[in-house]
Amino acid sequence: MTSDTRDDADTATCTEAPLADQHFSGDSLWERDPATGRPRPPRRPFKARGSFVERCEGCRLPTLNCLCPYRVSAHSQARFWLLTHPLEHNKPTNTGRLIGDILDTTEVFTWYRTAPDATLLAHLEDARFAPFIIFPDDQPDYADRVVGIEAVDEVSNAGRIPVFIILDGTWRQARRMFRKSPYLDCLPVLPLHSERLTRYHLRKPASAAHLCTAEVAAELLRQSGNTQASAILDDYFDAFNDSYAASRRHHKLDAPTPAMRRLREQGSE
Incomplete structure (x- = not known):
């Protein structure tokens, strides 16, 4: 869940350039409503800052500070399902x-x-998985599920695979997703x-x-005992954070950061 002071679902354009998802293009999301099949109203032309930046096809970052050399695989007993x-x-x-x-079991x-x-609905019915919805415990109406x-x-210990379901959006979007998804109503709520x-x-x-x-x-991994995967994801996040910030200033990083060096060491093992 990403903090943001505005809800991007209420705006016509994003603050950065749209990128094609690995399963579908950004434009196809808006052509028709997925439930009714009806055409959606045309969107305004995209003219946001960053729309002409040359990006790496692998990591999607500006090629000036590509993140691909620092990508390292990790193992975790717990899995992640992102509802985005x-x-x-x-x-x-x-x-x-x-x-x-970092974790190839992520969906x-x-x-x-x-x-x-x-x-996702089929996964929720699969007895192999034990999913938890990650959400704050700040409302009384679902306190019995916390x-x-x-x-x-x-x-x-019971032989099931723990799964963390993260609502991937702004806080306002995440709260709407939590309230408007009845198929999540029976799941235990795990606050972080x-x-x-x-x-x-x-x-x-x-x-x-x-x-x-x-x-x-990364914090869920750490608290659930998957400390090595947590450390790798933390470092990868720091590398992403620093690389993207430098690229926004049109600055190429002069040398790998400490997090980047640790990731390279992990990759060489």
Whole structure:
């Protein structure tokens, strides 16, 4: 969940250039409503800052500071399913995709209020998985569903695969996704309690306590005992953060950062 002071679902354009998702193009998201099949109103021409930046096809970052040399695979007993707001696919600053770069068991599903993803619904019915919806425990109407991090160990000891479902969007979008997705209503709610403050500086957070999607995932990995995967994702996030920030200033990093050096060392092992 990414902190943001505005809801991008209410705007006609994003603040960065739209990028093609690996499964579909950004434009196809808007041509027809997925539930009714009816054509959608035409969008205004995209003329946002960054729309002509040359980007790497692998990491989607500006080629000036490509992230590909620092991509390292990690293993985690827990898995991640990202339920992603459609507009997040168009944002190069989205950090949810960093999780999939590190953990190849990660799956991404696009959220539509009236057309839930069939594969996700099938996964939720699969007894092998024990999914948890990651969401704050700040409302009383679902207090009976709230569990602690120890529940992850319990399902793992019972032979099931723990899964963290992260609502990938702004906080406003995430709250709407949580409330408007009845197929999630039966899942245990796992709030992330952490004193960690965000290091994400590509978007302006409403609060320093609001972590971006990759930071949430790294902290969940750490708290559930997957410390090596957590450290790798943390370093990969820092490398992404620094590379993108430098590229915005049209500056090429002179030397790898400490996080980048650690990732290269991991990759050479």
